[in-house]
Amino acid sequence: MSLENSSLRELAAALAAKQLSSVELTQRFLDRIAAANPALNAFVTTDPERSLAQARAADARRARGDATPLTGIPIAHKDIWCAKGWRTTCGSRMLANFASPYDAHVVERFDAAGAVLLGKCNMDEFAMGSSNETSWFGPVKNPWNPAFVPGGSSGGSAAAVAARLAPAATGTDTGGSIRQPAALCGISGLKPTYGVVSRYGMIAFASSLDQGGPFAKSAEDLALLLNAMAGFDARDSTSLDRAPEDYTRLLAAPVPGAPADRPLAGLRIGLPRQYFGAGLAPDVAEAVETALAELRRLGAATSEVDLPASDLAVPAYYVIAPAEASSNLSRFDGVRYGHRAAEYGDLVDMYCRSRAEGFGAEVKRRILIGTYVLSHGYYDAYYLKAQKIRRLIAEDYARAFAQVDVIAGPTSPTVAFEFGAKTADPVQMYLNDIYTIPANLAGLPGLSIPAGFGAGGLPVGLQLVGNYFDEARMLAIAHQYQHVTDWHRRAPAGY
């Protein structure tokens, strides 16, 4: 098998067997990026010298005999993670000149594991978008068809992994920004339980919803990546202080005592009535049904569950996320770093011009919405009410998880759409995340894995949402599915 199609374990084995060095592996991916990125625009920044220096250090470390499973493996980071010495733009003109003086916790963790930072991936501006069309650095193309969006906001990371420009990548997910692009690009992506991955050094969009997670070709790779990313960080007050766990531990046997040919026997999968109704495209529905039949063949039982507050999720999200964002983005004022207008009159004029020039239209729209819903006299009607809805959604899930072990359904209501198809109507754009947003509101883990293809030969994603801290079992279910299917091995033509 070619290097770019290898799993992380295969790459680690090749490195361990000295079949190749990290420098060779890194160079290989850098070459692929150099060739493909002008068309795909998946990377905002690469720095081959810096990456190769890390690769040399990784080779030396391996030679010393203290390699980890990720030592020498190149990983691409969504450009939302601060990495010392790297330009960290968050897809915005506001930070187009910002070189971070410090490392995010996640970047530190990958450094500590000996991974190589391959480059920074394009994204929707400040993670606000579902199509990667809001980036100051231009849209990312979907490797399956360059006329179509890769999804967002972590579209660069998803496209990079799908096009085999990186073995793995990181992303962040506030309302679906890992799962939706993973689905639209035909790869695997995981949003962990809120608090599992530290947000320190991750540029905030909506603090109570943001959660970092990995992209890879397979669930097994995701588990290895999460082992590195997860962990308590005292610098993030919402980071959970839990004993470290090995997310690969259940891969081979998700259900204790299940027979080898029916490894999911005894597993109860809930299918939310609300996720299979109007609005779900027939091609996606068909692919998801086929995937569910596969899960049943593996021994799982499926039953319908009810998540009655689901239809309130998108409206609630578009109150809470903009509210938090309007405040989080206040620090970008042109005073200390970031974009400052070249000419201005007084202080207020400096703020207005710097922010008018530094932020794009979607970011401005959300700052306006967020400012509005937090305003005196509107707070109770919007923000407080949205928080109550959030509680209802969490309660829906709690009731469902009393009946089933995991929830399955489509990740996105459609396959990838064409550039410009939804830019004129923000609400249509927002409805893309209708199946992913509820997990963020409840803080639950969710993942998306490739489950075949729909119209135009574009990928379809199957979403699993689990109970809090159930990542290991969810990854194992996905792994078992990937054991009997090969959707995750399919690469877009030309890559």
Added chain:
Amino acid sequence: MQWETVIGLEVHAQLSTRSKIFSGASTAFGAAPNTQACAVDIALPGVLPVLNRGAVERAIRFGLAIGAKVNRTSIFARKNYFYPDLPKGYQISQYEQPIVEGGAIRIVTRGGEKTVRLTRAHLEEDAGKSLHEDFHGMSGIDLNRAGTPLLEIVSEPDMRSSEEAVAYARALHALVRWIDICDGNMQEGSLRADANVSVRPLGSDVLGTRCEIKNLNSFRFLERAIEYEVRRQIGIIEDGGRIVQETRLYDPDRDETRSMRSKEEAHDYRYFPDPDLLPLAVSEKWIDEVRAGLPELPEAKRARYEREWGLPAYDALTLTASRELASYFEDVVGAGIEPKLAANWVMGDVAAALNRSDLDIAASPVSSAALAGLLARIRDNTISGKIAKDVFDAMWAGEGGADEIIEKRGLRQITDASAIEKLVDDVLAANPKSVEEFRAGKEKAFNALVGQVMKASRGKANPAAVNELLKKKLAG
């Protein structure tokens, strides 16, 4: 018409933690600009706040000291506004659920004692500092102070004069130092007050429209600003005008307050719970631990001084102005000196000498033990109270301990009856006129004779013995 002034104060006390409320940067005063501002303080993209337990502990101390309710759960909110010295574009502060609610502080003025109720006290972070000079038309920003922990202490509108407001501010100042949560250094901005002032016709129970005077950083400015503001408001109303609710600034150079912004111009701060910080939970156990670590409070000490030691209320109040003063006084009493004698000396000669030398009690050149040594010599009649003052001055000047000075200067009191009798005889012989006057019924003459004897003894004769002997001789 007679007017009544109504005042409520919001006092910001800088908590004495070594590091900031949400970051590990130092809070030390006076460093070069921006040398004590870390990534969190300058609000780099991606940084997050982590609450300093020490700041919470100090807020709990305060709550317990004023008999307030310490909330088991309190919430940090974001107060959103743009200003260059506010790096995040919002201040983290407690809004709907503060850590401390209620409580009261007793104050003493010429009008007597009074209780001022507190509304609440909440934790928040300070902003940085904008420097508008020396930058040739630009402004400099110093973020050293950004993130410094503050306790904002809000009173009910219970004060009725500038005197009461100052007494309250002083009581608060003494208390925060007493319980060791704030250094009280007003010049460095460690304690500053905003005063809400309104007036109303005497007897009315409806509050007038108030103005808030911001950032008063001395007791004197607080007093002057309130007095000016009261005159201003009464003047407007008596001229048929109306008070406009607004924020005002006091200008000490011109001794007046000036409008800063009206209610209409006020910001909409768009408060909402800070999603980066969990609700602050304070356990019963933590509160118990903090309570156990509290020193005896001034209130309790005052009561004890009056009850156990029979001190007048004024003495008890004066001696509990600070923990250091009280502890000095208690050390003197602990060395076996009668409380009233000790109180008189500590509040009198010691306080006067400290005042002259501009020193704190802790830096007194005469230690509590040394003072007790001196007072013991009064009690055992080695010296008179009058001589003791001279000995004290010598001790203050560093000439040694009381006994050493008494010996060296030969100040030991003459108690030997025959020695005193000789002095008395000499004085009677030398002052026949006074003796005649006394016998004619002039009491004053007696005092003059006592004075002569004392003078002849150079102050060393025991005054009681002199009195007694003189009376006997003159009667004889």
